[in-house]
Amino acid sequence: MRKTVKILGVKIDKVTEKEALSRAKGFLKKEGVSKIYTPNPEIIMTAKEDSEFMEILNNADLCTADGIGVVYGAKILGTPVPQRVAGFDLTCKILEYLKDTEDGVFLFGAKPGVADIAKQKLVEKYPGLRVVGTNDGYFTEEDIPMIIGKINESGARLLLVCLGAKKQEKWINDNQDKMTTVRLCMGVGGTLDVFAGNVKRAPKIFIKLNLEWLYRLLKQPSRIGRFAALPKFIVEVFKSKKGMKKK
Numbered sequence: 608m609r610k611t612v613k614i615l616g617v618k619i620d621k622v623t624e625k626e627a628l629s630r631a632k633g634f635l636k637k638e639g640v641s642k643i644y645t646p647n648p649e650i651i652m653t654a655k656e657d658s659e660f661m662e663i664l665n666n667a668d669l670c671t672a673d674g675i676g677v678v679y680g681a682k683i684l685g686t687p688v689p690q691r692v693a694g695f696d697l698t699c700k701i702l703e704y705l706k707d708t709e710d711g712v713f714l715f716g717a718k719p720g721v722a723d724i725a726k727q728k729l730v731e732k733y734p735g736l737r738v739v740g741t742n743d744g745y746f747t748e749e750d751i752p753m754i755i756g757k758i759n760e761s762g763a764r765l766l767l768v769c770l771g772a773k774k775q776e777k778w779i780n781d782n783q784d785k786m787t788t789v790r791l792c793m794g795v796g797g798t799l800d801v802f803a804g805n806v807k808r809a810p811k812i813f814i815k816l817n818l819e820w821l822y823r824l825l826k827q828p829s830r831i832g833r834f835a836a837l838p839k840f841i842v843e844v845f846k847s848k849k850g851m852k853k854k
Contacts, residue, residue, distance in 0.1 A: 611670075612686040615655045615843055617646055618665050619672050619681060623689045628700045630669050634791045635710060635764055640783040642667045643793045645694030647674030648840035650772045655843070660773045663780045671697060676837045680844040694795040698767065701793075702733050705765065711739030713758050713789075716769025717799040719743040725802035739763050744770045751782065759787045766792045769799045 611618040622630070627643075634641035644667045646654070654661040664670060671692035672678050681688045705712060714722040722741035730736055740761035742754050758766060766789045768775040775794035783792060800806040 612681045612684060612688065614677065614680045614684065615651050615840075615847060616661050616665075617651045617654050617670070618667075619646065619670050619677060619688060621681075621686070621688045622669070622671065622692060624692045624696060624700065626689075627669060627671050627692045627697055628704070631697070631701050631791060632704060634668060635705075637790060640786050640789055641669075641791050642779055642783070643669045643671070643697070643791065644776055645671050645673035645692070645697070645793075645795065646677065646772075648676035648680070649836040651677065651680075652836050652840050652843070653773060657773070660776065663773075663776050666780070676840055680840065683841070683844050684848055694793070695798050695801060698793060698795050698798055701765065702729065702736055706733040706736040709737070710764035711737035711762055712765040712767060713740040713742075713761050713763035714738060714767055714769070714799055715742045715754070715758070716744035716767070716775070717797075717803070719745060721799050721803045721805060724804070725799045728802055728804065755782060755785045758789065759785075762788045764788065764790045767798065768792060768794050769796060770794075771796055 610621040612621060613619075620627070631643060634643070644664055646664060650664075654664055671694070672681065672688045672690075673692065673694045675691055678688055678691050702712065714725055716722065717725070720743070722743055726738040726741055729738055740757055740763060742757055746754060766779075766786070768779055770778060772794065775796070779792045779794060786792075797806060
């Protein structure tokens with residue numbers, strides 16, 4: 608039975624990384640298109656102000672806590688999640704699983720050329736992995752039928768959509784019914800840039816201490832505006848907790 612906690616209206620699954628991977632494996636074997644999203648505090652704050660986006664997130668088959676802020680938020684509400692399950696880490700676990708199957712993955716997003724480089728790096732990292740197609744994230748509405756055609760012709764079972772929140776979730780929501788072979792769609796932001804080597808993942812010590820956000824800020828001070836969402840998020844969670852007590 609699915610167990611979730613609502614944080615500012617967004618449903619977050621109470622799962623470990625191992626449980627999330629198990630669910631993903633199940634989705635890949637199941638008929639129809641399943642969706643995994645990985646909200647962080649910034650995404651949840653965006654959804655709070657955008658009811659359509661919130662509904663899209665809440666219609667996912669799995670939403671993991673991507674960001675220590677989400678883990679803290681659940682704890683503040685008295686309904687803790689077992690651990691942070693980052694989209695990048697979960698994606699890596701799924702690709703590790705896929706390399707020993709016949710199922711292929713399609714990479715969609717990032718700047719022109721990035722997905723192709725990511726493909727090369729991934730087949731080196733995961734021998735046996737079938738990366739069956741790529742498409743960059745620069746397109747118009749008129750291009751979408753062509754992109755859908757490429758995805759369907761590739762026979763991909765997993766589709767990684769890396770267009771950035773909330774564009775990627777909306778794209779999946781709008782186009783899932785046009786998929787013929789895809790069984791699992793994931794919205795995973797800048798994952799392709801990391802796979803391609805354009806963006807460095809935080810050192811393990813930062814990840815272990817839940818300070819990956821600090822590493823990103825040190826590397827890219829221009830992101831300070833985005834990280835301002837975290838304290839606002841925590842304040843809003845405390846407000847929602849007070850509101851719950853009054854009811």
